[in-house]
Amino acid sequence: MSSKDSHPPKSTRHWGTMFLGLIVAGIFIIAVFTYQVKSTEWAVVTTLGNISNLDSQGKFIDRGAGLFPKWPYPIQKIVKFDRRNRSFSGNVGKLEETLTNDKKNIIIGIFIVYRITDPVQFFKSVITIPNAEEQLNSFMRTSKNAVIGRYRFDQIVNTDSSKVKLSEIENEIRVQIAANAEKIGIEVGVVGVNSIQLPEKIADKVFNRMITERQGAAAEYRSQGRKEAEIMKAQADREKSQILSGAEAEAKTIRAEGDAKAAEYYSVFRQDPALAAFLRKIDSLRKIMKTKTTLVLDTDSAPFDLFKLNASELEGKVKELPPKSQPEVRRAPANKK
Numbered sequence: 001m002s003s004k005d006s007h008p009p010k011s012t013r014h015w016g017t018m019f020l021g022l023i024v025a026g027i028f029i030i031a032v033f034t035y036q037v038k039s040t041e042w043a044v045v046t047t048l049g050n051i052s053n054l055d056s057q058g059k060f061i062d063r064g065a066g067l068f069p070k071w072p073y074p075i076q077k078i079v080k081f082d083r084r085n086r087s088f089s090g091n092v093g094k095l096e097e098t099l100t101n102d103k104k105n106i107i108i109g110i111f112i113v114y115r116i117t118d119p120v121q122f123f124k125s126v127i128t129i130p131n132a133e134e135q136l137n138s139f140m141r142t143s144k145n146a147v148i149g150r151y152r153f154d155q156i157v158n159t160d161s162s163k164v165k166l167s168e169i170e171n172e173i174r175v176q177i178a179a180n181a182e183k184i185g186i187e188v189g190v191v192g193v194n195s196i197q198l199p200e201k202i203a204d205k206v207f208n209r210m211i212t213e214r215q216g217a218a219a220e221y222r223s224q225g226r227k228e229a230e231i232m233k234a235q236a237d238r239e240k241s242q243i244l245s246g247a248e249a250e251a252k253t254i255r256a257e258g259d260a261k262a263a264e265y266y267s268v269f270r271q272d273p274a275l276a277a278f279l280r281k282i283d284s285l286r287k288i289m290k291t292k293t294t295l296v297l298d299t300d301s302a303p304f305d306l307f308k309l310n311a312s313e314l315e316g317k318v319k320e321l322p323p324k325s326q327p328e329v330r331r332a333p334a335n336k337k
Contacts, residue, residue: 171191
């Protein structure tokens, strides 16, 4: 086998190199003559230093996300900005003391949430995010000092939440910052207070005042509790007196009825003491004979001595009773012979 047969033809090797070169050239052309924009970006196109993606009225043309053609640098330049919300807490003057309306010092930190809404104005004014935030920091500092100076100290720091005006303060600061930020193409959506500190000189005074206010509130609650307890006790005493009066009246009525009935029976017993003894014996026999009980007792003791009387003697004693008190006496049937 010859050496010529062991190597591929030169034409085949040249086609592979050419194909690889075409791919590299295509990638280079795409990179040089196109640009890509994400959905979270603004893209400002400048041609020889002038913004070119503007309409006839000079307003920015937002083409959205995608791949777009361009002339290579330095003819055209693409400047991209993040269009998402950004949070910024300031970087200068965060620990500076601010004077309130009643001439008291306080240290307040604020933050803002902003986004770029006019990329053309932003490009003309500040160009970069660091430059923009430097200006925003100045707006924040000036607006905070101006607004805080219109409020008293107790409207910022107070144990009574109804007297605190932080929401109004935040809104007023936002309005002032937004008016200035609009000039550099930025919209400020939120302003919030993220820290409140007291200078060492007045911290002790504030804490002592807060303690005094809390103690006063506690004393007021205790006094109110004692008053309510006294009212409840007085009401309970009245109800107790009413219940006792009603019970005593009812008891007197029952006692009077019982005394009247007892007097009626006692008048009968006083007329005939023997009758009284006889009725007690009868009553005792009734109670004993209610149940089926067998008793072996001496008939000489009351009330069993009645069993020793014959029928005629028992009937005679019964007739001596008043008509209403006479018990029913049944004669035993005579034995048939």
